[in-house]
Amino acid sequence: MYTKFQSFLKEELSQIKEAGLFKNERIITSPQGAEISVSTGQEVLNFCANNYLGLSNNPILVQAAKDALDERGYGMSSVRFICGTQDIHKELEQKIAEFFGTEDTILYAAAFDANGGVFEPLLTDEDAIISDSLNHASIIDGVRLCKAARYRFENANMEDLEAQLKVAQKHRFRLVVTDGVFSMDGNVAPMDKIVELANKYDAMVMIDECHSAGVVGETGRGVTELFDIRGQVEIITGTLGKAFGGAVGGFTTGKKEIIDMLRQRSRPYLFSNSLPPMVVSTGIKMFDMMNETNELQDKLHSNTDYFLGKMLAAGFDIKPTKSAIVAVMLYDAKLSQDFAAKLLEEGVYVIGFYFPVVAKGQARIRVQLSAAHEVEHLDKAVEAFVKVGKELKVI
Numbered sequence: 001m002y003t004k005f006q007s008f009l010k011e012e013l014s015q016i017k018e019a020g021l022f023k024n025e026r027i028i029t030s031p032q033g034a035e036i037s038v039s040t041g042q043e044v045l046n047f048c049a050n051n052y053l054g055l056s057n058n059p060i061l062v063q064a065a066k067d068a069l070d071e072r073g074y075g076m077s078s079v080r081f082i083c084g085t086q087d088i089h090k091e092l093e094q095k096i097a098e099f100f101g102t103e104d105t106i107l108y109a110a111a112f113d114a115n116g117g118v119f120e121p122l123l124t125d126e127d128a129i130i131s132d133s134l135n136h137a138s139i140i141d142g143v144r145l146c147k148a149a150r151y152r153f154e155n156a157n158m159e160d161l162e163a164q165l166k167v168a169q170k171h172r173f174r175l176v177v178t179d180g181v182f183s184m185d186g187n188v189a190p191m192d193k194i195v196e197l198a199n200k201y202d203a204m205v206m207i208d209e210c211h212s213a214g215v216v217g218e219t220g221r222g223v224t225e226l227f228d229i230r231g232q233v234e235i236i237t238g239t240l241g242k243a244f245g246g247a248v249g250g251f252t253t254g255k256k257e258i259i260d261m262l263r264q265r266s267r268p269y270l271f272s273n274s275l276p277p278m279v280v281s282t283g284i285k286m287f288d289m290m291n292e293t294n295e296l297q298d299k300l301h302s303n304t305d306y307f308l309g310k311m312l313a314a315g316f317d318i319k320p321t322k323s324a325i326v327a328v329m330l331y332d333a334k335l336s337q338d339f340a341a342k343l344l345e346e347g348v349y350v351i352g353f354y355f356p357v358v359a360k361g362q363a364r365i366r367v368q369l370s371a372a373h374e375v376e377h378l379d380k381a382v383e384a385f386v387k388v389g390k391e392l393k394v395i
């Protein structure tokens with residue numbers, strides 16, 4: 001049997017390669033950070049990690065993880081509701097709720113699971129989900145698992161959202177769902193307007209804060225801080241795998257009854273292993289750090305402003321951003337790949353994205369800033385961009 005399937009797969013794989021869409025993985029041989037070593041022996045500056053606060057290799061967190069291993073062991077070997085909950089799991093859930101100003105939190109192995117397991121337990125075929133067209137794949141998959149009617153609105157387009165909300169009035173319950181920050185443009189969802197429309201049309205709101213939590217808002221509390229709507233949305237999902245240390249883990253935080261119901265019915269929670277104590281305990285330490293000081297957010301915000309200012313002054317075409325994502329627009333797919341390759345030769349690691357990851361004719365290089373970057377890293381990156389930009393006649 002496998003012979004036939006094997007040749008089918010080989011054919012499909014070669015088509016992916018021919019289309020130029022084959023994903024090759026670059027291999028890092030050092031910890032994640034601003035400066036990394038890759039398997040070719042090259043040392044490069046990293047501008048494509050979600051390591052927004054530079055915590056992936058933070059010495060305080062590394063030590064917290066070691067201590068937790070000694071005190072709490074390596075793994076839980078159980079789902080939460082059988083024998084997989086330690087006191088620290090409950091403590092981390094409370095810390096996350098405090099951070100977002102919500103009522104309770106439920107942990108998952110990943111935000112992919114949080115999004116995958118949030119819709120189906122809460123909504124039925126009597127209800128409606130109204131989803132931004134650029135929402136993350138895990139939201140799309142989660143919605144697919146749920147029987148609710150599906151509506152889509154154009155990215156951050158409030159006229160379209162209103163139109164969809166009007167049509168959805170015939171359903172029992174309505175849930176509007178959006179990413180807080182969209183990962184390809186770095187734009188922020190207009191949460192003030194979304195909440196206003198949701199109130200007007202009697203809908204609940206869910207935000208995926210994976211790219212915004214820890215990053216957006218003066219103290220990094222995410223888009224609900226930025227728009228001054230803390231406590232006004234029903235559901236927030238997020239990850240421990242980006243700004244918050246970068247290890248692994250996801251969560252849903254929000255209204256108490258919603259979280260209670262997810263603990264009863266959410267399948268990725270009920271049928272998948274608990275987070276390891278090391279990740280949980282380090283997460284607690286991380287949120288304590290967030291409460292003590294705003295230093296990392298301040299540095300990230302000033303790094304982003306600095307980089308953006310220099311790049312705009314150099315004449316690059318950049319999407320408006322309020323996050324730590326800076327999309328340098330090149331429009332042409334091949335140009336985006338050539339540009340990224342030349343930047344790598346200059347010791348700057350970034351990724352060029354093109355269709356189908358972004359819309360046709362919207363190819364770009366995505367730069368992700370981090371609190372781990374120093375001004376000299378930023379200067380070196382801008383210098384490389386200018387050099388390659390002139391060479392390829394972009395500026």
Ligand SMILES: *Cc1c(COP(=O)(O)O)cnc(C)c1O
Nearest residue numbers: 110111112136208210239241250
């Ligand atoms: C990264 C990301 C996820 C998935 O997070 P994991 O914890 O890695 O599974 C979900 N939603 C959005 C918007 C993301 O950017």
